Amino acid sequence: MSQSAVDVPPKGGFSFDLCKRNDMLTQKGLKAPSFLKTGTTIVGLIFKDGVILGADTRATEGPIVADKNCEKIHYMAPNIYCCGAGTAADTEAVTDMVSSQLRLHRYQTSRDSRIITALTLLKKHLFSYQGHVSAALVLGGVDITGPHLHTIYPHGSTDTLPFATMGSGSLAAMSVFEAKYKEGLTRDEGIKLVAEAICSGIFNDLGSGSNVDICVITKGNNEYLRNYMEPNPRTYVSSKGYSFTKKTEVLLTKITPLLERVEITEVGEAMEE
Amino acid sequence: MSIFEYNGSAVVAMVGKNCFAIASDRRLGVQLQTIATDFQRISKIHDHLFIGLSGLATDVQTLYQRLVFRHKLYQLREERDMKPETFASLVSAILYEKRFGPYLCQPVIAGLGDDNKPFICTMDSIGAKELAKDFVVSGTASESLYGACEAMFKPDMEAEELFETISQALLSSVDRDCLSGWGGHVYVVTPDEIKEKILKGRMD
Numbered sequence: 001m002s003q004s005a006v007d008v009p010p011k012g013g014f015s016f017d018l019c020k021r022n023d024m025l026t027q028k029g030l031k032a033p034s035f036l037k038t039g040t041t042i043v044g045l046i047f048k049d050g051v052i053l054g055a056d057t058r059a060t061e062g063p064i065v066a067d068k069n070c071e072k073i074h075y076m077a078p079n080i081y082c083c084g085a086g087t088a089a090d091t092e093a094v095t096d097m098v099s100s101q102l103r104l105h106r107y108q109t110s111r112d113s114r115i116i117t118a119l120t121l122l123k124k125h126l127f128s129y130q131g132h133v134s135a136a137l138v139l140g141g142v143d144i145t146g147p148h149l150h151t152i153y154p155h156g157s158t159d160t161l162p163f164a165t166m167g168s169g170s171l172a173a174m175s176v177f178e179a180k181y182k183e184g185l186t187r188d189e190g191i192k193l194v195a196e197a198i199c200s201g202i203f204n205d206l207g208s209g210s211n212v213d214i215c216v217i218t219k220g221n222n223e224y225l226r227n228y229m230e231p232n233p234r235t236y237v238s239s240k241g242y243s244f245t246k247k248t249e250v251l252l253t254k255i256t257p258l259l260e261r262v263e264i265t266e267v268g269e270a271m272e273e
Numbered sequence: 274m275s276i277f278e279y280n281g282s283a284v285v286a287m288v289g290k291n292c293f294a295i296a297s298d299r300r301l302g303v304q305l306q307t308i309a310t311d312f313q314r315i316s317k318i319h320d321h322l323f324i325g326l327s328g329l330a331t332d333v334q335t336l337y338q339r340l341v342f343r344h345k346l347y348q349l350r351e352e353r354d355m356k357p358e359t360f361a362s363l364v365s366a367i368l369y370e371k372r373f374g375p376y377l378c379q380p381v382i383a384g385l386g387d388d389n390k391p392f393i394c395t396m397d398s399i400g401a402k403e404l405a406k407d408f409v410v411s412g413t414a415s416e417s418l419y420g421a422c423e424a425m426f427k428p429d430m431e432a433e434e435l436f437e438t439i440s441q442a443l444l445s446s447v448d449r450d451c452l453s454g455w456g457g458h459v460y461v462v463t464p465d466e467i468k469e470k471i472l473k474g475r476m477d
Contacts, residue, residue: 019374030276033328033377036397059403064416067403088401093369132373242425248440249473251456256467258320 034062035087039207041169042072042083043197044140044149045181046162047190050218051140051147054194055083056169056202057227058209065209069227073215077102077113078222080141081215082122085167086134086154094135098122115141115148119158127156136166142219169201169208176200187216195229202231276377279304281452282327283414284314285443286383286393287426288407289435292463293391295323295383296443298414298453298474301330310455310476318344319354320467321385323460324364327412328378328398336376340364357384357392361402368400375399379411389464414453417446436461436470444474 026032042055059067074082074095080102084091098121102113118139126133137152151164163181165173176197185193194214201208212229215222281302286295301312315325316337324340326333343363347355355363361382368376375398383393395409396402403409407426410418421442430438440459447454457472 014372015370016374018371018376022374022377025276025377030274030279033275033277033375033398035399036401036403059401061397064419066397067405070403087399088403089365089369089372089397089399092365092401093372241427242438242441244437244441248437248444250470251473252471254469256469258464258466 035089036061036066037087037207039169039205040072040085040167041165041173041198041201041205041208042085042138042167043165043170043173043177043194043201044083044138044163045177045185045190045194046140046147046149047185047187049147049187050142050216051149052187052190052194053081053083053138053140053215053217054198055213056198056208057211057213058202058207059088060207068210071213071226073213073224075099076118076139077106077141079143079217079220080113080115080118080139081217081222081224082118082140083138083166085136090133090135091137094122094125094133095137098125112143114143114145115139115150119150119152122152123156123158126152126154131155138164138166140217142217147217165197165201167201167208169198169205172200172204173197187218191216191225191228199229199231274304277328277379278413278452280328280330281450282314282333282412283410283418283443283447283450283453284325284327284381284412285408285410285418285422285439285446286325286381286395287422287430287435287439287442288391288393288405288428289430289432291385291389291391292432292435292461293383293385293393294432294435294439294459294461295325295381295393296439296457296459297325297327298412298443298447298455299458299471300453300455302452305451307455313458315458315460316341317467318360318384319348321462321464322355322357322360323383323462324360325381325383325411326378327381328376332376332378336367336378336380339367343367357382357386357394360384361392361394361396361404365396365400365402368396368398372399381409381411383462385462385464412453414446414450417449418442421446432461432463432468436468440470440472444472448475 055072059070140149214225214228283298297314301309408422456474461468
């Protein structure tokens with residue numbers, strides 16, 4: 001019996017069966033689709049008590065803003081978070097996958113996850129796909145050995161740094177860090193600096209925009225400040241709203257009443273011995 | 274020409290107060306020739322969950338059949354319907370599995386979750402989920418749809434007003450797109466009923 005006739009849930013990994021067909025369509029002159037990218041400014045820095053990660057919230061599809069408030073700071077472990085830039089599906093899939101692997105590892109070892117574990121799992125996966133899984137990540141957290149911050153490139157190389165930026169807005173954000181970073185920042189100074197770096201990405205880079213998300217990780221505690229700053233609110237909303245003078249012409253209406261959910265309260269009789 | 278412009282499509286979903294609406298155009302074309310004016314892009318997965326698929330029509334139909342299969346298996350195993358958030362994760366996983374040779378369609382998922390809270394989301398062709406609190410769009414008319422929905426959307430609309438808003442947004446956007454149109458197909462779903470309406474639009 002042919003395996004392809006049955007849609008058996010596969011054991012995992014990628015399936016390449018539509019590649020030949022898609023190549024044929026591309027040769028016939030039909031352009032391949034563009035994927036959702038997170039243009040992005042993502043940053044991280046190490047401060048006195050831990051790590052602060054920051055990200056903007058714009059997702060683009062070509063030149064169009066597809067999502068004005070997406071989440072780019074992904075959860076990996078209670079003490080590890082990861083910001084992702086590049087193809088949105090790749091960053092989400094890769095961080096979800098490594099997050100699950102870390103949890104299984106925590107169950108096996110009965111210990112908190114270390115950042116270096118997450119780093120190695122991510123770089124092995126990305127290198128094995130030779131950069132085709134287009135995910136550029138800033139990984140940060142605090143474990144038993146202290147605070148750590150790493151950057152991971154789509155081809156699998158990594159850097160360990162006291163402050164890092166990635167994405168299309170990385171140059172704008174790095175200029176802020178290079179000017180104002182110093183060791184031993186307090187929590188408030190660190191948050192202010194990260195917010196400033198992300199804002200410079202939001203205002204100067206076209207691929208980044210909307211709001212600022214911040215995540216502060218310290219020993220034994222993490223704080224995810226979603227939409228910490230909203231420097232681009234929508235101010236042109238008219239309070240009256242839209243009123244339509246001409247109603248839409250309807251050709252056909254079909255109403256399907258949904259069945260009421262029946263609650264079964266009678267308990268079945270016990271089996272006789 | 275892009276692969277998404279081969280057949281032409283427009284799908285939009287909007288959130289209202291304890292209800293949602295999902296709408297699509299009805300044209301099926303082969304590049305510039307129209308071959309059907311009653312193509313079904315929105316399909317029901319269960320009473321409170323709808324999926325609209327835009328893009329290459331053959332992949333729309335194949336993907337829909339695979340998803341119905343997976344949902345039926347789930348119903349047999351779990352003896353209940355799938356929640357919209359779970360279904361969105363399922364669709365995302367099925368699309369990402371084909372990361373390097375993807376299905377050439379973009380789904381729009383709309384459903385009523387627990388406590389009749391409406392849920393909408395869209396994805397690109399490789400499964401990057403985009404959850405929104407107000408509206409989601411997809412298809413060749415997506416750029417016009419973004420503009421129309423941004424202008425016309427109001428939060429917490431009741432079913433009647435939501436129907437009017439989504440219909441006006443859809444029709445005005447497809448009027449500016451050659452590849453989609455020939456009327457509209459709108460589903461407005463509240464906890465008590467599903468209202469399916471076919472709209473009269475420009476036939477060009």
